Amino acid sequence: MGERKAWVEVLRKLWDLEAEARSGWVVLDDLLPQFQQAVDAAVGQGLVESADRETLAELSAPEDRPVSRAVRLSAAGFDALIYADAEPAPAPRRDGPADDEKLVELRPAEMDAVRRYVRLSARLRVPPADGLAERVRTSSFDRAGNRWSLFLNAEQIESVAYAFYLRSVGGPVTEANRFARLYGVIFRANRETGALRSKRLPRSAAQHPPTGNAADVGG
CATH class of the missing domain: 1.10.10 (Arc Repressor Mutant, subunit A)
Incomplete structure (x- = not known):
C-alpha cells in the first residue's frame, strides 16, 4: 500500500x-x-x-x-x-450494529456470491436492497476466523438470501442452507403459481433448514 x-x-x-x-x-x-x-x-x-x-x-x-x-x-x-x-474515503468503522441491524458473518465464497449480486444490480429485475452495496464495500475481514463481517438490516439480509438463491439455481445450495440456518431467511417458490417469496423461518426451524438440491430451495 x-x-x-x-x-x-x-x-x-x-x-x-x-x-x-x-x-x-x-x-x-x-x-x-x-x-x-x-x-x-x-x-x-x-x-x-x-x-x-x-x-x-x-x-x-x-x-x-x-x-x-x-x-x-x-x-x-x-x-x-x-x-x-476519486476513490471514496473509507467509512468510519463501527463497533457494533445499529438498532435495526444485525451482525452477519460470511465465508469468503459466500461474500464472492454477494459481491457478484451487487455488481450486477443494474441488470437485475430484483436489485439489492438500498445500502447493501455500501455495506459490502465497507465490510471487514477477520483472517483468524476467515469471515467477512457486515452490519445489515432486515431488507439487506433478505437481499443476501436472494443472492444465495440465485447461486443455488446453477450451483451449490450450501450457502442458501447455511444462511437460512444462521439468519432464518430463505427463498422459496409457490409450487402452484411459481411466485418466489422470502420465508422467515421460526427460530427452531432456522437451526435445521431443509437440505437437498437447488430445486429444493427454489421450489
Missing part, C-alpha cells in the same frame, strides 16, 4: 509542476535528484512520458540553455491519478 501511495504522490507533484510550466513540460534538470529518480521509475511504468529531441530543442530556446530531459504525465498517468483521487 505504501508503494502505491508513493506512485500517486509522484504523479500529483508532477501534475502540479505541469500546471506551472507554460509549455506543459517539466524540465527534469530542475528537480531534486531523489524526485528525478522517482520520475524515471514512473517512466518505466508508463505513467510519465519523456520529451523527444524535437521537443527538447523547442524547450531549450526560451530557456536560453540546453534542456536534456523534460517530462509530463502520460495519458495513463493522468488517468491513474484521477482514478486514485
Whole structure:
C-alpha cells in the first residue's frame, strides 16, 4: 500500500509542476535528484512520458540553455491519478450494529456470491436492497476466523438470501442452507403459481433448514 501511495504522490507533484510550466513540460534538470529518480521509475511504468529531441530543442530556446530531459504525465498517468483521487474515503468503522441491524458473518465464497449480486444490480429485475452495496464495500475481514463481517438490516439480509438463491439455481445450495440456518431467511417458490417469496423461518426451524438440491430451495 505504501508503494502505491508513493506512485500517486509522484504523479500529483508532477501534475502540479505541469500546471506551472507554460509549455506543459517539466524540465527534469530542475528537480531534486531523489524526485528525478522517482520520475524515471514512473517512466518505466508508463505513467510519465519523456520529451523527444524535437521537443527538447523547442524547450531549450526560451530557456536560453540546453534542456536534456523534460517530462509530463502520460495519458495513463493522468488517468491513474484521477482514478486514485476519486476513490471514496473509507467509512468510519463501527463497533457494533445499529438498532435495526444485525451482525452477519460470511465465508469468503459466500461474500464472492454477494459481491457478484451487487455488481450486477443494474441488470437485475430484483436489485439489492438500498445500502447493501455500501455495506459490502465497507465490510471487514477477520483472517483468524476467515469471515467477512457486515452490519445489515432486515431488507439487506433478505437481499443476501436472494443472492444465495440465485447461486443455488446453477450451483451449490450450501450457502442458501447455511444462511437460512444462521439468519432464518430463505427463498422459496409457490409450487402452484411459481411466485418466489422470502420465508422467515421460526427460530427452531432456522437451526435445521431443509437440505437437498437447488430445486429444493427454489421450489
